[in-house]
Amino acid sequence: MQIIVQKFGGTSVATPDGREKAAAKIIQAKNEGMSVVVVVSAMGRQGEPYATDTLIGLAKGIEPAVAPREMDLLIACGEIISTIVMAQTLEKLGHPAVALTGGQAGILTDNHFGEAQIQGINPDNILQHLGEGKIVVVAGFQGITAVGDITTLGRGGSDTTATALGAALDAEMVEIYTDVDGVMAADPRIVPEAKILRELSYQEICEMANQGAKVVHPRAVAIARDKKVPVKVKSTFSEDGGTLISNGQASRVITGIAHQAGLGRVLVKAKSGSLEPAEEVKVFKLMAEAGISVDMNAISGGQVSFVVKQELLGQAGDYLLAQGFQVELVPHCCKISLIGVGMTESTGTMMRVVEALHHGHIKLLQTVDSEITISCLVPEEQMANAIKVLYREFGL
């Protein structure tokens, strides 16, 4: 049995037109002799009745506050609704289909509600339905614990369902269908002329996803990389060939630009003079104890700086002030990252980044780099400009 997994995102399944286009891709794969497993996201985006954000909004209006277990039970409904609507679309077109929840599809997770990790997949149920000639439509973004509680895999997690099923079913290919033609060198919402990247290595896409390129979920591509599952990112709404992600070796100096908005910067100083080594430790200990994740960490000149999610900035500042530190908070920042495996072999990239941003009158708050990434923190209001400036500078 040759299996293909096709995942359709929220915008792809939101309207009858989108679902018919999705169904055409599914039926085409079936007609080519593939056994098809379809993974669907909740229908539509914020404001639409069954979208994940709408369900989260519903929960926020309930008192007392909805507990994490019940929250997952609620938001998992969005994807379950979608499976039934999609399965019926296929049935109407004459193709037998069955709708399965994540649990019914055999996806077992831990009980970390809201960010559950897949612990194993029992593919028997899916294989049985495929053996009967049915198209199997699985609810993305969810699983079930050993004691039968429904869990969700974190925002954007339907991609993870797709690649995890692809690995468990030894699929020939996982296709991620979305509302853009593939992975571009920058977010096309910001750089409309951004070019599509026809081929990407696992290393490149993992770094792009980790640095905020929203088009695929970081955990999804990590699973694909570890299990060597080939992935294509394509549009539901076009016939474009999309982006192929596989084991190839990349040598480009710069592959693309990813960004993460909604960050705040924390700068910690001593009341007088420099921070003592023990105080530097204390800063990070306080954040760890508060469960606040820190990024772009820098210790320099007797000061400590790092970024946190914008919504945690006030809390981070309060903890530090309460311990007698002098704190400077910079709200509404954006981290812009240039990603390129070939960066290690070349020189002058940092110079070009700094020069281009200065020429563009972008305020550079902080930089950090790794072997294949240079990240720059800039004010969020300058985000689009900074991305465009860097896009032009590197001729992506």
Ligand code: ADP
């Ligand atoms: P889906 O609902 O299909 O999962 P998402 O909204 O999660 O869709 O992801 C698709 C969006 O990702 C696109 O509409 C695009 O704006 C955004 N995006 C961010 N970075 C990139 C990139 N480098 N290439 C393509 N799309 C990107």
Ligand code: ASP
């Ligand atoms: N519906 C979920 C979300 O909006 C999962 C997904 O779309 O991948 O995060």
Ligand code: MG
């Ligand atoms: Mg997505």
